[in-house]
Amino acid sequence: MKKAAVIAAVLVVLAAGGLWTLQRVVDRRLARALPEASLRSGLPMTARGLDLNLWKGDGSVRDLVIGNPPGFPSQSLFTLTEGHISLKYLPLLRGRVRFGDVTVKEANLTLVRLADGRLNVKRQAVKPVPAPAGRPAPSPEAPPVEPSPARALPEMALEQLLATMTLTYLDYSAPADGKPFEALFHLNLTGSGLATYGDAADEAAWGALKAEGYVESGGKRAPVQMSGRLAPLAQPSAPTFRMTGSIEKLDPAMIRPLLGKNSGIKGEAERLDLALVADKGRFDESQSRIVLTLKNVKLGDRVLETATLRIPVHGTVEKPKLRLEQALFDLIAQAMAAPAGDKSSGHKKKKNGLNLDAISKGLEGLLKAKQ
Secondary structure, eight states: OHHHHHHHHHHHHHHHHHHHHHHHHHHHHHHHHHHHHHHHHTOOEEOSEEEEETTTTEEEEEEEEEOOOTTSOSSOSEEEEEEEEEEESGGGGGTOEEEEEEEEEEEEEEEEEOTTSOBTTSOOOOOOOOOOTTSOOOOTTSOOOOOOOOOOOOSEEEEEEEEEEEEEEEEEEEEETTEEEEEEEEEEEEEEEEESSSOTTOGGGOEEEEEEEEEEETTEEEEEEEEEEEOOOSSTTSOOEEEEEEEESOOHHHHHHHHOTTOOEEEEEEEEEEEEEEETTEEOTTTOEEEEEEEEEEETTEEEEEEEEEEEEEEBSSSEEEOHHHHHHHHHHHHHTSOBOOGGGOOSSEETTEEHHHHHHHHHHHHHHHO
């Protein structure tokens, strides 16, 4: 009995010593993590605290700041006041990382689109460096380098997610009064059962994600809600999910990109509903759509108290596409069914009370936007 107790005590001491040694290795690795990540990405990164406590099985980060790429505004790309994770040890024996809880407080992400269309979250292509003097330039007939195949994510999962975040969108390609278009999304996120491994064909194994909050633009706030289920995500570029959501009382500036600058359509945005279904990164067009409800719509000399603009979504998650012209034809059909207004307004080239010049310009603008 005493011998067994001694052996158990020795094993505990050895395990504690091993854990203490591993903790020191982890601490040294964490001290290099941000500088190395900053060097690889070319983005400045700092944090006041970055810890992983193996004894408690949890980690934390405080006051994380990631700067914008060169050539973009000076404000930060991402900031995080505080984040916390708890780690489950048993799944590690099977080569999986499983988090019990992930908590994110006051995360702020700023997306910037410059006037030339560049995005701060999209990695820019590296320009080839000219060959030094005296050395031959690479042959123009050399075969192009094939892109590396997408790597599968490591097997990770989290049981519960709780996050508060603000997403700021600045668009310098669509200025108003000399200032970039700006929209702020303030969201509370909750999630459960999110993973990168599992049977995607079994919807019972899918995780859940929900977002609630509001979007603010032009001094107005519009309530936002989204919810849905996500299949285990093995490839980041090929997600499978079903999401629905809505935004109410939209700022007119937010729907202008959907309607086109020269659409000839005037109206007040009442509500925007989303239904998005994707299978392995590709939208199911029969189920994916943006539905925009408008009121007091004017199209030519036709006036509709309410109208619905249904915009099918297709393409891939990385490059989504909208069938805008199809939605506009549907709106025209709604307008033609409405009574005509005052025909003495002086519009030319009318048929059935519609301003064909405005419609033609609208279609041209929408088709250009789609390309």
